[in-house]
Amino acid sequence: MFDVLVIGGGAAGLMAALTAGQHGRSVAVLEHGPEVGRKILISGGGRCNFTNQTMRADRFLSANPHFVKSAISRYQPSHFLDLLAKHRIAWHEKKLGQLFCDNSAHDIVQMLLNECAAARVRILTDVRVYDVSKSDVFRVQTSRGDMTARSVVLATGGLSIPKLGASRFAYEMARQFGLAVIQPEPALVPLTFGGESEEWVRSLAGLSLPVRVTCGKTTFEEALLFTHRGMSGPALLQISSYWSAGQPLFVDFLPGQDIAALLMKLKKEGSKAKGAGALARWLPQRLAHAMVELGAPERTLAEWADRDIRLMAQRVHSMELKPQGTEGFAKAEVTRGGVDTKALSSRTMEAQSVPGLYVVGEAVDVTGWLGGYNFHWAWASGHAAGEVAGAL
Incomplete structure (x- = not known):
């Protein structure tokens, strides 16, 4: 018999467990893998982009855009930095407010384990959970026998990176308890292309450059990477969370400059330079040639009509590309969709129709931007659930 059983030993689960344990409750974490925190360990190139200095609700996607406000206002980046300071973990800021460990993501996992140990939280790995039911208390059927608890926290994540053991367990349990689930989809994921677009994109594989990419009313300005399968890089990963099948993307390959004015001046x-030679003054040479191959006069720039320059400027600053799909959950950093926030309290993460049942982290229909937002949602939602479950 435990006060709190946390199913899932990732970022959100460990935070929920240590927070509940600090209230003096008996807590156990049930992790189906051989170790906890595996997604933490591979994140940020092994240095874990653990949060972001700019923590705002508009950096998260959800059917209810206001849902994150309570949790992230009560558990802020400064709170996590205080925890790092307590454990003497050095960190640094990269671009756009992104915070990373100086040393290794292992430091973050060890810090969470040390906090769990101090709070007498039991960490059980290689435990399969078969079912969760509730009468007066929760009964959890596992590969180590039945366990009971007053509260259960579902922290098994979404479907991204299946090689780390991603599963539908949280969604299945949520539906079993009558909670709605919004269709899970890959997010922060490379996009793929077909037809002529595929050939054009693949011809530029390996090329990276700063761009401005737009989908609908959303725009990101960061680096774009062409790959053999399509497009990736921070700008593309960010916009992928807003992209739906059939939508076009518009890419500005020279943000902040006016290529029409530059070419008109030449x-x-x-100028005796031909199209690619002229464009290569401002664009990578391979991209300049690829732009010209899409259609441009063979003559020198001095012989181009003004209309030719306007058409090239439109291509450079607002190229329309139509992705065919994504590289799926195998390459997605996170999952968009999940347990519907309508079923949960934004203050506690508790299911409104099932007292004592909490859902946290990636399992919830909350998806952050690239750059530490998803980890912070894990800390904030886990802390919110742990505070309440531990106080009961």
Whole structure:
């Protein structure tokens, strides 16, 4: 018999467990893998982008855009930094407010384990959970026998990175208890292309450059990477969370500059450079040639009509590309969708129709931007659930 059983030993689960344990409750974490925190360990190139200095609700996607406000206002980046300071873990800030460990993501996992140990939380690995039911208390059927608890926290994540053991367990349990689930989809994921677009994109594989990419009303300005399968890089991963099948993307390959004005100036100067040679002054050479191959006069720039320059400028600053799909959950950093926030309390993460049942982290229909937001949602939602479950 435990006060709190946390199913899932990732970022959100460990935070929920140590927070509940600090209230003096008997807590156990049930992890189906051989170790806890595996997604933490591979994140941020092994240094874990654990949070972001700029923590705002508009950096998260959800059917209810206000849902995150309570948790992230009560558990802020400064709170996690205080925890790092307590354990003497050095960190640094990269671009756009992203915070990383100086040393290794292992430091974060060890810190969470040390906090769990101090709170007398039991960590059980290689435990399969078969079913969860509730009468007066929760009964959890596992590969180590039946366990009971007053509260259960579902922290088994989403479907991203299946090689780490991603599963539908949280969704299945949520539905079993009558909670709605919004269709899970890959997010922060590379996009793929078909037809002529595929050939054009693949011809540029390996090329990376800063761009501005737009989907609908959403725009990101960061690096884009062409791959043999399609497009990736921070800008593309960010916009992928907002992209739906059939939607076009518009890419500005030279943000902040006016290629029409630049080319017109060269024309007036009587430039003898041909299209690719002229464009290569501002664009990578391979991209300049690829732009010209899509259609441009063979003549020198001095012989281009003004209309030719306008058409090239439109291509450079607003190229329309239509992705065919994504590389799926195998390459997705997180999952979009999940347990419907309508079923949960935004303050406690508790299921409103099932007292004592909490859902946290990636399992919930909350998806953050690239750059530490998803980890912070794990800390904040886990802390919110642990505070309440531990106080009961």
